[in-house]
Every structure is written in structure tokens, then in C-alpha cells.
Amino acid sequence: MNNKILELQELFKNREFSKLIFTIENSINDLDKTPSILNILGVARILRGPKNKETIESAIPNFKESYLKSSQSISCLDSLINLINSTSDLFDQKNSSDDFFNQFNELINFYNNFEEQFGHNEKLVLAIVRVYKRLNNIDKVLYYYDQLKKNKTLSLLSISSLIYNNSFTDKWSQEDFFSHSKLLEKYTPTYPEEKLSNINFENKDKIKIGFLTTDLRGQHSITYFLKSILNDYDKDKFEIVLFLNHFEDDEDTKLFIKLVDGNINISRTADIAAINIIRDMKIDIMFDLMGITSKPRIALFKNRLAPIQISWLGYCNTSGINNMDYIISDPNLVFPEETNLYTEKLIYLENIWNCHSGFNIKRQKNPLPSDQNNFVTFGSFNNFQKINDNVAKVWSKILKNIKNSKLILKSSLKKDYTRLKEFFKKDGVLDSVIFYEKKSSNLEHLNLYKDIDIALDTFPYNGVTTSFEAIWMGVPVLTMKGYNFNSRCGESINKNLNLNHLIAEDNKDYISKAIELATNKEKLIETRDFIFANAVNSPLFDQVNFSKNFYNSLENVFNKT
Numbered sequence: 001m002n003n004k005i006l007e008l009q010e011l012f013k014n015r016e017f018s019k020l021i022f023t024i025e026n027s028i029n030d031l032d033k034t035p036s037i038l039n040i041l042g043v044a045r046i047l048r049g050p051k052n053k054e055t056i057e058s059a060i061p062n063f064k065e066s067y068l069k070s071s072q073s074i075s076c077l078d079s080l081i082n083l084i085n086s087t088s089d090l091f092d093q094k095n096s097s098d099d100f101f102n103q104f105n106e107l108i109n110f111y112n113n114f115e116e117q118f119g120h121n122e123k124l125v126l127a128i129v130r131v132y133k134r135l136n137n138i139d140k141v142l143y144y145y146d147q148l149k150k151n152k153t154l155s156l157l158s159i160s161s162l163i164y165n166n167s168f169t170d171k172w173s174q175e176d177f178f179s180h181s182k183l184l185e186k187y188t189p190t191y192p193e194e195k196l197s198n199i200n201f202e203n204k205d206k207i208k209i210g211f212l213t214t215d216l217r218g219q220h221s222i223t224y225f226l227k228s229i230l231n232d233y234d235k236d237k238f239e240i241v242l243f244l245n246h247f248e249d250d251e252d253t254k255l256f257i258k259l260v261d262g263n264i265n266i267s268r269t270a271d272i273a274a275i276n277i278i279r280d281m282k283i284d285i286m287f288d289l290m291g292i293t294s295k296p297r298i299a300l301f302k303n304r305l306a307p308i309q310i311s312w313l314g315y316c317n318t319s320g321i322n323n324m325d326y327i328i329s330d331p332n333l334v335f336p337e338e339t340n341l342y343t344e345k346l347i348y349l350e351n352i353w354n355c356h357s358g359f360n361i362k363r364q365k366n367p368l369p370s371d372q373n374n375f376v377t378f379g380s381f382n383n384f385q386k387i388n389d390n391v392a393k394v395w396s397k398i399l400k401n402i403k404n405s406k407l408i409l410k411s412s413l414k415k416d417y418t419r420l421k422e423f424f425k426k427d428g429v430l431d432s433v434i435f436y437e438k439k440s441s442n443l444e445h446l447n448l449y450k451d452i453d454i455a456l457d458t459f460p461y462n463g464v465t466t467s468f469e470a471i472w473m474g475v476p477v478l479t480m481k482g483y484n485f486n487s488r489c490g491e492s493i494n495k496n497l498n499l500n501h502l503i504a505e506d507n508k509d510y511i512s513k514a515i516e517l518a519t520n521k522e523k524l525i526e527t528r529d530f531i532f533a534n535a536v537n538s539p540l541f542d543q544v545n546f547s548k549n550f551y552n553s554l555e556n557v558f559n560k561t
Contacts, residue, residue, distance in 0.1 A: 004028065005037070012040060017048035038066035039079040046086070053093040060086050067110065074118045080110055084127040091134050092414055101418045104131050122153040129161070136384045136415045138168050156187040156299075160292040167317070167461050167486055168385045174484040178341040181320025184292070188302045188321070191272050197279040201307050206239045207558055210283040210306065213314070214245040214267075214294035217253045219442050221412075221465035222289060222313055227357040228543040229550050230259040238551065243278065245295055271299050278305045285554060288324065291315020308561055311344060313354060316464075316486040318342040326557065329353050332492035333485045341484075347553050351539035352496045355546035356468040358536070359446065365532050366450045366474055368525060375404040376518040379452035379475075381445070381466045384415040386458035392420065394507050395456060396427035398514045405518065408452060410436035410445075412466065449473035453524065454517055459510075460487035467493050468540060474532040476524075478514055480504045496539040497531065 004027065011020040024033070024041050033041075042062035046055050063086060066079035084107050091100050111128045114121070125144050132140040145162040148154050154162075163180050166172045172180075215222045233240065242256060242263040249257075249265075257263050266274040274297070278286065286306035290296050291314045301309055304323045311319050312328040319327070320343055327344040330353040339346055370376045378398065380387070387395075387409070399405050407429075409420070417435050424430040439445040446469060449455075455470040457463050457479035467477045467490060479490025481503060494502050502517075504510035517524050535541060 008037065008040060012044065015047070017044040020044045021048065033065075035066040035070035035075065035079060038062045038069070039082060042066065042079075042082060042086070051089070053090065056086050056090045056093060060090065071110070071113065072117070076114070077118075077121065077124065080114060081123055081127045083107065084111070084124075084131060088127075088130040088134055091416075100134070101416060104135055104416070107131055120147065120151050120153070122148060122151075122155070122158075125153075126158065133165075133385070134414075134416055136387075136417065136419050138165060138385060138388060141165050142169070142171075154183075154187065156184070156189075159183050159187050160296060160298070164292050164315075165385075169388055170390060170460050174338065174341045177317055177484065178320070178343075181318050182343070184298060184320040185302065185322055188299050189271070191275070191299075191303050195272055196303065197276045199279050199304060199307065201284065201561070202282050204282075206237060207554065208239045208241070208282060208284045209287070209554070210241045210243055210278060210281070210285070211287045211289055212243040212245060212266075212297060212300070212305075213289040215289070215314070216242065216244060216256050217246055217248075217250045219252060223252055223256070224357050224465065224468070225313055225354045226256070226289070227259070228355040229547045230256065231357065231543060232547065233551060235261070237555075241281065241283065245290075245297060266297075267295075271297070271303070275300055275303055275305060284308060284558060285310060287312055288319070289314045291317070291319055308557060310347070310557075316489060317484065318344060327485075328553075329485060330492055332495050333488045338484070347557065349546075349553060350549050352492055352546070354464075355539065355543055356465075356472070356541055357543055358541050359442075359472060361443065361446065363472070363474075363532070363536070365529075368453060368521075368528070369451050370453050370521075370524075373406075375406060376402055376453050377406045377408060377451055378454050378456050378514070378518075379408040379410075379449070379470075380456045380458065380463070381410045381412060381448070381469070382458045382463040383413045384409070384411040384417060384420060385413070386461045386463070387420060388458075389423065390507070391458050392423045393427070394510055396424060396429045397511050398456075398518075399429040399432045400427075401511070401515050402518050406432055406434060407456075408434045408436060408448070410438065410448065412438075414438060445469075446473060449475050454478060454514065456514070457490045459490075462487060462490035464489050464493075471497065471531055471535050471540060474528050474535075476502055476517070476527045476531060478502050478504065478510065478517070480506070480510050493540065497535060498538075499527070499531075502527075 008020055021044050042059035045059040049055055063079050063083035067076050067083055070076040087103055087107060125148055129141055129144050142165055145158060148158045240260040242260050244263060244265040245267045247267050283306040285308045288301050288311050291311060293314050302321050302323055309324050310326045311324050324344050326347045328347045330349050334346055395407060399407055421430060424433045449470055452475050455475050455477040457477050459480040460482055462479060470477050479494055481491055482488040491503050504513050
């Protein structure tokens with residue numbers, strides 16, 4: 001048997017996964033399939049081809065059997081982590097999430113059994129956090145990140161996630177975000193300067209700009225905002241290079257590549273090599289479009305890629321990184337007396353911090369849904385993580401106060417909505433809430449706005465893309481005042497559309513404004529007509545003026561350096 005294990009290890013080392021699977025299935029009987037053999041079988045099933053629903057489904061029984069056979073020994077750790085992560089991956093791949101709630105509860109029981117027997121383990125904690133994220137239980141997510149903090153097992157990944165996930169709650173102040181973000185400087189590696197290429201400005205005819213992102217694919221929301229400054233820039237003044245951090249291109253990626261002067265994919269390039277590639281290209285201004293979202297590459301910016309480094313779009317808060325020189329904002333988002341709570345200097349654009357490039361569909365004024373339904377329909381298509389307990393409580397009060405009203409919910413990211421259903425059931429409004437699964441096309445998604453009278457923004461983590469979408473479709477968005485960049489995005493959007501009456505002061509005012517708009521048909525029609533007539537020419541969608549302002553700001557920063 002030892003020789004057989006050595007043979008399997010050699011096949012795995014040489015990445016001969018198909019042969020390894022064949023060998024285990026045909027040369028080893030079930031009784032001799034030890035937990036380690038079952039675990040390696042599961043891993044091989046996933047690694048032998050594209051990671052998809054079929055390969056993950058084939059691996060999960062192997063991981064589960066491996067765990068159950070060794071659950072009384074600490075050796076079960078690897079198979080348990082693989083089982084948890086694979087089940088989470090399968091949830092992401094499935095069209096429906098209805099059958100996952102029980103599976104996730106079983107995994108939570110497995111996790112608890114391990115912790116009771118063998119204590120805290122950082123890798124296992126990070127795995128179970130993925131389960132709670134998909135269950136949309138942000139309190140549990142933050143509890144486990146706090147456990148990492150208490151056990152002093154924080155890493156760059158976990159401190160980033162701790163910061164990001166606190167954006168979904170109302171528990172932190174901007175002072176908290178600032179102090180925790182400064183930890184990123186501590187946990188992000190510093191590379192020896194002697195291993196890095198030199199960095200400096202060069203006298204040249206054009207300003208060379210680089211954008212680093214993971215998200216230029218799959219109709220990601222960032223594509224609509226980045227396009228607004230790439231559609232028509234002055235190629236006599238600026239040279240633009242995209243640095244792509246995703247593994248596979250799609251049609252969106254190819255479209256963006258055509259808009260710019262060059263592109264390089266660094267997704268498989270280690271940090272030091274990536275830094276040298278970018279430094280050697282003599283980039284003048286380097287943008288981070290991810291921050292601590294997507295697949296962040298913060299270490300590249302900490303070790304400096306260009307003389308000027310700017311944070312924009314992907315993460316609407318301070319990075320905490322000393323070498324991140326600027327963050328792009330607008331006067332509605334960060335007030336002058338708050339700039340000490342951001343490690344970056346503020347670049348204030350004239351009106352709004354970003355601009356949507358619109359959609360390739362003909363805009364038309366849609367009839368008021370409540371005229372056809374004889375009831376008012378609210379809606380939110382934001383990530384379900386943004387619907388914290390306070391948001392759900394406020395929305396429940398709105399539904400209770402408006403007879404026969406409905407609320408349509410659809411998450412921008414795939415989440416289990418069992419917990420939300422339980423909350424609305426406890427509040428007695430579940431029959432008024434309609435849950436939609438994620439749509440297969442963007443057109444189907446946009447058409448759902450035709451069913452909504454009034455869109456409800458989440459808080460303190462506001463919607464951005466969903467608010468622009470609703471407004472494009474002529475639907476007003478009710479938002480609430482915030483306390484930092486991230487929580488004031490809704491304010492800036494509505495202020496730039498001259499809809500200040502849709503910005504609530506607090507929970508009570510939010511409920512009052514929702515009731516007033518829903519019960520005053522004349523006011524609702526007037527607001528929707530105003531949005532339809534003015535949105536496209538407002539700063540929200542005026543690409544020409546936004547792009548001009550954007551590049552003028554970059555020139556000003558460049559000339560001051």
C-alpha cells in the first residue's frame with residue numbers, strides 16, 4: 001500500500017490528475033481508500049479540468065467521506081476545509097440556492113465539532129466564514145474575524161475582509177475604518193528595494209496612465225464607469241495601459257482592450273515580477289480599481305508602481321496604504337474636516353466621483369406599476385449583504401404602513417435568502433416580499449425595474465450601480481445620509497440629480513419619505529417624469545464633461561508633482 005501511495009503522490013506532483021483518478025478508482029478497493037487517498041482524489045477531480053459545477057459535484061463526496069472517516073483525528077483538517085470550500089464554490093455555480101441551507105448547517109456542525117476537539121485554526125475559520133457569507137449572516141462573519149483578531153492569527157486577507165465586511169453594518173465609525181485600514185500597511189509585505197526596478201518620472205510627450213483591475217469582464221459594474229473615461233480620451237496627451245488581474249478574457253475584456261493603447265495580464269505574475277513589469281513601463285499615474293475588493297493586489301501599491309498612485313471606483317474608503325497618494329472623491333462624499341481620516345489626499349471632481357456610460361437600449365418612459373397593480377411596489381437589487389437588520393426593520397415598517405404594498409428583492413451577488421425570509425416573517429411582512437433569482441442577461445435584469453415604483457437604497461453601505469440603473473430606467477431611489485465616503489454615495493447621486501427630497505436624515509425620516517412618495521401619486525409621477533427627462537444630461541451620465549473634468553484633474557496633479 002505504501003508503494004501505491006508513493007505512486008499517487010508522484011502522479012499528483014506531475015499533475016497527471018486523470019491517471020491518478022483512474023488509478024484510485026480501478027486499483028484500490030473501497031476498504032483501502034484511506035482518508036488521505038479520498039482527499040487527494042477529490043482534489044484531483046477539481047484540478048484535472050475547468051472548475052465548474054460538474055467537477056465540484058464529483059469531488060464533494062470524496063471530501064465528505066474522507067472527513068467522516070477521520071473526524072476524530074486532527075488529520076481531518078484538510079478534507080474538512082476542502083469540503084467547506086467546495087460546497088461554497090458549488091453554491092456559486094448553481095442557478096438556485098434552495099437546497100443549500102441544510103448542507104451549510106451540516107458544515108457548521110462539522111466545524112463546531114472540530115473546534116471543540118482541536119481548538120482554533122485560522123484556515124478553517126476562513127473557510128467557515130465563506131459559508132456564513134453565503135448564508136448572508138454578517139454578524140457571524142464578523143464574529144469569526146474577531147476570533148482571528150483575538151487569537152492573533154490575522155493575515156492580510158483576514159484584516160482586509162474584516163474591514164470590508166464592517167462596511168455592511170452600522171457598528172463602525174470612519175475613525176474605526178481609518179485605524180483598522182492602517183493595519184493593512186503593517187500586514188502587507190515590503191519587498192527589498194534592490195530587487196525592484198528604479199522608479200521615476202521621464203520627460204515625455206504624453207502622460208502615461210495605468211489601471212489595475214480584476215473586473216473587466218462579465219459585465220461587472222466597474223465596466224460601465226471605467227468606459228466613461230476611456231470612450232474618448234485625448235490620445236495626443238495621454239497613453240493608457242490596462243493591467244488585468246483575471247485569468248480569462250471575455251467579450252467585455254476584448255472591448256476594453258480596443259479602447260486603450262496597451263494591456264498586460266499579471267494575474268499569474270508574482271508580486272516582485274509584476275512590480276518590475278509596471279515600473280519598467282514608466283507609468284506616470286497608476287490607478288487601483290479594486291482596493292480590498294475582488295482579488296486585491298495591495299502589495300503592488302505599497303511597494304509603489306508609479307510616481308503617482310490613485311484609488312478609484314472599486315473601494316469607496318481609505319486604503320490605509322501610505323504610498324497610495326490620492327483617492328478620487330467629490331464634494332458630497334468627504335468633507336474638508338474629515339480628510340485626516342483618509343491616508344490619501346483627496347482629488348475632488350467638480351460634481352460626482354464617477355459617471356455611468358449608460359446602456360445600449362432605447363430609453364422609454366414606463367407606466368407607473370402601481371396604476372396597473374393597484375398597489376405600490378418598492379424594490380432593491382443590491383447585494384443582500386447590504387440588507388442588515390436595521391435596513392430590514394426600516395423596510396418592514398414601510399410595508400406595514402402602506403396597505404398591500406410589495407417589496408421586490410434581488411441580490412447583485414448570489415446569497416442564500418433564508419435568513420432574510422426569517423427576519424421578514426418575524427416582522428409579519430414576508431407575504432409582501434418577493435425574492436428574485438439572479439437573471440441570466442443584463443436586459444432581463446434592467447427590465448425588472450419596470451415593475452418597481454420606488455427603489456429603496458441600503459444603508460450605511462449604499463448601492464451605486466443599482467442606483468444608476470434605477471435612475472436610467474426612470475425609477476426614483478430613496479437614500480439616507482451617511483457619515484463617510486462609502487455611506488454618502490446615494491447622497492451624491494441624488495444631489496447631482498437635484499433630488500434632495502429623496503435623501504433621508506435618519507430611519508424615521510426614511511420611512512416618512514417612503515410613505516409620502518408612495519401615497520402621493522401626483523408627487524411620484526412628477527418625480528419619475530423629472531428623472532426620465534433629466535437623468536441622461538445630468539452629471540450621472542454626462543460622459544463628455546465628466547471625462548474632461550477627470551483628465552484635467554489628473555493633469556493638475558501631475559503638474560504639481
